Amino acid sequence: MSKPSKSNLKYKICSLLSLFFMLFFLFPSFIHADTSLQGYKEVFQDSPIIPFLNKKESSKENNKEQYQRLEDVKVVPGGQSIGVQLETKGVLVVGHHQVKVSEGAKSPGEAAKINVGDTIVEINGQKINHMTDIKPIVDNSGKENKKLQIKLKRGDKMIETSLQPIFDKKEKAYKIGLYIRDTAAGIGTMTFYDPKSGRYGALGHVISDMDTKKPIDIKQGSIIHSSVTAIEKGDNGLPGEKQASFQTQEKRIGNITKNTDYGIFGILEKEVNHEKYEEAFPVALSHEVKEGPAKILTVVDGEKIEEFDIEIISSVPQKSASTKGMVIQITDPRLLELTGGIVQGMSGSPIIQNGKIIGAVTHVFVNDPTSGYGVHIEWMLEDAGIIKPESNQNAA
The missing domain is CATH 2.30.42.10 (PDZ domain)
Structure with missing residues (x-):
């Protein structure tokens, strides 16, 4: 058998050396990357701001993009009475003295x-x-x-x-010589939450300062379990209101990261009980909403969520965001007897039609408290970070 040539021998030696250097330098980096990923997963899963993630999810699932496709969107309807606490960015000037x-x-x-x-x-x-x-x-x-x-x-x-x-x-x-304020508080109603990410939306309209009437630029905030204690009935020219109690921080259920034209938004930190509906509902966009009967979910006593009949008087299909997409009227005899119609604190009550969430109650007509405006659900889903703005426009 012939001896291997010098050139072949050099080629084999070079190949072995190359393989050795690859294993020596690259293999430790593979180990380091895997260890780092495990550490990241532990910190991520122990964080209280995303409580609904399954701790057995793989890193690939954890890194999925937050947005959902419209056809896949399902959220749990709200109706819970919530206390709202906001801290402003800086200190708000509310008057001179x-x-x-x-x-x-x-x-x-x-x-x-x-x-x-x-x-x-x-x-x-x-x-x-x-x-x-x-x-x-x-x-x-x-x-x-x-x-x-x-x-x-x-x-x-x-x-x-x-x-x-x-x-x-x-x-x-x-x-x-200035009157100033750094906090604001009130009550409202949760509209929906996403059981996967914990993202929620509530109120359906911006929170404005009671003195300046201007939107509050928030630094941070909390939503808190609230209990309705009494209702001041509305009348022509005089809107009614829910009276409710909530304890600061002790019953906090989530943070507030946004205060926009379409409500307040953030992440739930605790699971929210819903004796009426536990399962997620699909959503209907503005062009799918029909004039006719629908229902709202809201609280009129304690913390019990109840279902009441309403009528969609008109709905405008929208390709761009608007806060007043629907005109609604309360038709439920019991709710009319209790509240006179739409009252303060009812903002955010989810509107359901044909098994889908279509929007939320937002405003009352001062001269006719039985009627008011509703916002379409897609604009709240956008601000909650559940769908991308362009995906909604394409669907419409």
Whole structure:
């Protein structure tokens, strides 16, 4: 048998060396990648903000895109009464007040052209998160006779101004002549939640500040279990309202990450009980909604969700987002007797027609509390992050 040539021998040696280097350098990186992935899965699965994921899901399933195809969307209808607590981004200016001085009275804030509805986000380079952040800064500037350098958010614009605190002799403190607020609270109704991701939608309309009437730019917020204690019946020219109680944080069921024209949205942190419906429902888009009978789910006593008859008076197929897509009328005799129609706190009550969720109650007609507006469900699904905006437009 002939001996192998030198060139063949060199080729085999080079091949073996290449294989050795590949195994030496690449194999440890494979082990490291696998270990890192396991660590990531543990942290991800232990996080309380996504409680509905099965802990046995593979990493491939965990990394699926959050959005669903329209034809696959199924969500559980709500109807639960919820307490809502919001913290603003910065401190909201809700009014001016006059500070008494020797020559009369004046408002430094008004003189500095700070408007109602502005948000104070920074003073003297320090970020402002709460009302309590402001007093020590004002005191120091007043004692040193220095002007405050204030950064404001007005709509989409950032504005800078300066303000000189003045000493209120009666209260013996430096004042800036502004009424401010950093939190808001109220009640409403949950519309739906996605049992897979825990994403939810509620209210069906934006939360605005009661004094400024402007949408609240939120930093964070909570939704809380709420119990309806009484109902003030509505009448022509005078909307009624639900009266409810909720305990701060103790019964928190989820966070609030968005406050938009179509409601509040976030992630559930606890499973929500629903004695009426546990299974997920398909959704109907605006062009599928029909004039005629439908039902709403809402609470009128305690925490019990009940079903009531309504009529869809009109529905407009929509290719672009709108908050008032449907006109609805309460027809259920018992609900009319209890509430007079649509009342404050009922916003977000899901509307169901032909076994599908079609939208939510949003507004009442002041001169006819039996009637009001509803929002189509697709716009809430978009803001909840369940469907992509373009997928809804293509379907319509």
